[in-house]
Amino acid sequence: MTNSQDAAATTSTSIHAQQGEAQPALVLVNLGTPTAPEPGPVRAFLREFLSDRRVIEMSPLLWKPILEGIILRVRPREVAGKYRSIWMDEGSPLMHYTREQARLLGERLPGARVEVAMRYGQPSIGSVLDRLHAEGVRRVAILPAYPQYAASTVTTINDAVAQWIGRNRDGFELRLHRSFPAAPAYIEALATALERHWERVGRPNFLTGDRVVVSFHSIPVAMDEAGDPYRAECRHTVAALESRLGLAMGSLTATFQSVFGRAEWLGPQTIEEMAELGAAKCPRVDVICPGFMADCLETLEEIDQLNRETFVEAGGGDFHYVPWGNDSEGAVASLEEQACIALAGWV
Known part of the structure; x- marks a missing residue:
């Protein structure tokens, strides 16, 4: 060399x-x-x-x-x-x-x-x-x-x-x-947030009309039909969370938020669900947003302000936004x- x-x-x-x-x-x-x-x-x-x-x-x-x-x-x-x-x-x-x-x-x-x-x-x-x-x-x-x-x-x-x-x-x-729609630690974080919330305010009574709403950001239906896996992964999250909480399938109400423009988006829309639940005199609704790892405009303003107002003004009872992400241990x-x-x- x-x-x-x-x-x-x-x-x-x-x-x-x-x-x-x-x-x-x-x-x-x-x-x-x-x-x-x-x-x-x-x-x-x-x-x-x-x-x-x-x-x-x-x-x-x-x-x-x-x-x-x-x-x-x-x-x-x-x-x-x-x-x-x-x-x-x-x-x-x-x-x-x-x-x-x-x-x-x-x-x-x-x-x-x-x-x-x-x-x-x-x-x-x-x-x-x-x-x-x-x-x-x-x-x-x-x-x-x-x-x-x-x-x-x-x-x-x-x-x-x-x-x-x-x-x-x-x-x-x-x-x-x-992505990690049903990862063990992720589902545990969601479940723990709900369980700790229920320790403070009591478990929801589904028989008397209480509801737990799981709200995801929506996407246009055209994206879903083009093969986007998003809706399937949202469903996977909901099913895994129900299993971890010991709830029957369908106990959690899955909705989609943050719709804009004239295109058709995945539904049902969260805000429409809040209006319907309020009009039906739903005594209590707990809302958790599994798709948002950190609180932001979509959770703090859209859910905890606008959707709360929609639910209560339509005749609903107690509205609880359940934070789970941010700097929490889970x-x-x-x-x-x-x-x-x-x-x-x-x-």
Whole structure:
């Protein structure tokens, strides 16, 4: 071997040794949030979110005039008001709790570094991958904070990762985690949240009309008919939760929320269910949202404010929103279970 070849081999060995020393990274990804509850930041967030072809499966030639000419002119002020109603001293609830989840996961996973990324807004997936790569990390596991798989949530995260790969010559050993609709720790977290709630207020009496509603974010029916596994995974979650709670099949009422636009969406709609239950003088309803690992606009404003108001004003009795995620022991344990799968063999 020549001196130059020997030097090159030594350098290559040194580089790989340095790469081998870097801890693998787990990137916990959630949807994202405006940076402030004001029209400007909300407009920027909505523009990025609603420009994603995985979210709005319409020709950009048709959709962009609607988005720019109507939605982004009208909606930001209204949506900003909703964000203000849930904003914390720490900022966005979704951002705060996702960061807390990552911090607590890091304490449980000493062999890996845990980072937070958002599909829309900051810190973006691309910026986090840029930083990890610059710091010598070469093993990365992407963990979407979505227990149920949908193209508009998990697949679009994969798209963003693929875009980063397309911009770079040197990449990562990469793992893309899927979903966990009936994972043991996840179902245990949901069940424990309900059981602790029932310890405080009493178990619901289904015979007298009490209801437990399990509300998931909806998707357009067209996405479901195109083969999206989301509805099946939501059903899987409900069945597993009923089994864990010792309830007969069908005891829990599954509904779908956050519908917008004129397309047909998966139903029944949560808010319509609340109106019907209220009109029927339902004495009590408990609502849990298994698809949201961290509280956000959809849980704190849409469910705990708008749906509560709808139920009570229609004539219903007690309304209880049952939080389960955030920085709770159960939520972190469920993420830890998935993280260990995603990082298997690396830590």
